[in-house]
Amino acid sequence: MNAEEHIIEAFHNICHDQKLSENTRSRLEEFVCSAYSPKGIHISRIPELRRYLFCKYMAESDRLPPTVGALSQHILRAQIQGRVWGQACIPQQERLDPMLHGYYKLDDMKLQPKTTDLPSAPEAIVEMVRCQCKSNCTSNRCSCKRKNLPCTDLCLCSTNCDNDEDTLTKNPDSDDDRDS
Structure with a gap:
């Protein structure tokens, strides 16, 4: 090049x-x-x-x-x-x-x-992705985490989710591999 x-x-x-x-x-x-x-x-x-x-x-x-x-x-x-x-x-x-x-x-x-100054994805796409985790979404088994998106209200994960918008802003480098 x-x-x-x-x-x-x-x-x-x-x-x-x-x-x-x-x-x-x-x-x-x-x-x-x-x-x-x-x-x-x-x-x-x-x-x-x-x-x-x-x-x-x-x-x-x-x-x-x-x-x-x-x-x-x-x-x-x-x-x-x-x-x-x-x-x-x-x-x-x-x-x-x-x-x-x-x-x-x-x-x-x-x-x-600071990784970005824009939303991670358009709202319509965020609404299409929803995980079905039964725990706290810390591994790439979580479909949201795998797509580098925070979990939303549509997800079926627990209330102590480690991949929600609030947790990500507090700790953006959490790349844990525990099971979800």
């Missing part, structure tokens, strides 16, 4: 710009699309590529490019690291605020990556 000049410029901007323009974000999205696109397919927007790959190859969610919301947060986090590298020779670097660049703080003040 040969990167075009405008893509290279977008990566340069990550390292040097305080605030990324919509044009830079669009070019980075185009780069991600080119990395995930099958040979001969030229789709430059994430939603269209995700739809194409899902329909054409029935790709699982972990084999699809990130959603627009996930890519947006990843770009913000990459900007922090790119900025450090871009200022490597400067004794007093201008640091970016992690809270404005893809991170949030837990109760114990530890930084955690």
